[in-house]
Amino acid sequence: MPIFYAKEQLIAHLELISTADSSIGFVPTMGALHSGHLALMQQSLTENTHTIVSIFVNPTQFNNPEDLAKYPRNLEADLTKITALSTNIIVYAPTVEDIYSGNPVSQSFDFDGLENQMEGQFRPGHFNGVGTIVKRLFEIVNPTRAYFGEKDFQQLQIVKKLAVKYNLPVTIIGCPIFREANQLAMSSRNERLSEEERKQAGLIYQTLAQAKIKFQNEDIEKVNQFVQKTFENHPLFELEYFVIADEEKLITCHNKDKNKNYRAFIAVFVNNIRLIDTISLN
Numbered sequence: 001m002p003i004f005y006a007k008e009q010l011i012a013h014l015e016l017i018s019t020a021d022s023s024i025g026f027v028p029t030m031g032a033l034h035s036g037h038l039a040l041m042q043q044s045l046t047e048n049t050h051t052i053v054s055i056f057v058n059p060t061q062f063n064n065p066e067d068l069a070k071y072p073r074n075l076e077a078d079l080t081k082i083t084a085l086s087t088n089i090i091v092y093a094p095t096v097e098d099i100y101s102g103n104p105v106s107q108s109f110d111f112d113g114l115e116n117q118m119e120g121q122f123r124p125g126h127f128n129g130v131g132t133i134v135k136r137l138f139e140i141v142n143p144t145r146a147y148f149g150e151k152d153f154q155q156l157q158i159v160k161k162l163a164v165k166y167n168l169p170v171t172i173i174g175c176p177i178f179r180e181a182n183q184l185a186m187s188s189r190n191e192r193l194s195e196e197e198r199k200q201a202g203l204i205y206q207t208l209a210q211a212k213i214k215f216q217n218e219d220i221e222k223v224n225q226f227v228q229k230t231f232e233n234h235p236l237f238e239l240e241y242f243v244i245a246d247e248e249k250l251i252t253c254h255n256k257d258k259n260k261n262y263r264a265f266i267a268v269f270v271n272n273i274r275l276i277d278t279i280s281l282n
Contacts, residue, residue, distance in 0.1 A: 003091045022049035026143035031055040032072040032188030036178035040147040054092045060106040061129030072191045106132045117250040208279040238269040
């Protein structure tokens with residue numbers, strides 16, 4: 001399995017193997033791979049001539065230094081999982097120096113307001129960091145298709161906007177959320193949870209599923225109140241936000257419009273470990 005640590009080497013390899021009718025599928029990750037990541041890779045393998053996976057913990061998208069320091073990293077374990085899936089996957093595992101050339105600073109982006117909602121409110125600068133690293137990786141890999149999980153739905157919408165605004169010749173593909181046995185959304189951060197915390201964290205999806213049912217017949221404010229009370233009654237959790245927003249512009253909604261598609265978004269702290277999830281409401 002080819003592994004590259006420098007962009008010049010990767011670019012040279014891609015020039016060597018690419019043909020006029022070949023396609024490149026790209027799965028950008030920050031490592032600590034789980035079944036959700038592997039599903040993205042499998043879809044790329046099915047749909048493209050070549051598949052590239054990047055493993056890079058991007059410092060510019062972390063507004064919390066402690067979160068960056070504690071983010072799980074195990075390249076050897078990640079490579080073992082990728083190899084077990086397919087030896088035809090090309091891995092790009094750059095250093096910060098290789099990506100940022102000694103200047104790990106974000107570019108500023110305007111995503112037409114998508115960046116100001118939810119995660120943008122609670123993680124200042126986060127989406128500038130996301131835009132910066134995704135744009136740089138796209139310029140290095142030049143993919144035909146790129147695959148992102150729908151758990152980070154706001155990020156998915158922002159990456160789609162990035163491709164449009166910068167005329168990047170890539171198709172952005174959103175893929176379904178993979179969940180653990182208790183329906184907790186799979187996330188690299190789950191590795192930081194204790195066994196009991198991981199078990200209890202199934203409450204996050206259970207609450208979203210109940211909110212979806214309530215949304216059909218109750219107004220948005222009542223659904224919001226239900227979620228607030230659910231987490232107030234569980235000392236293990238600290239609810240950062242619960243938002244019902246339209247899927248297109250991600251603007252928080254207080255009243256329903258039958259012509260819009262709605263989605264619920266949630267961020268919860270479990271012993272200072274931040275978990276997010278989302279569910280389509282209609």
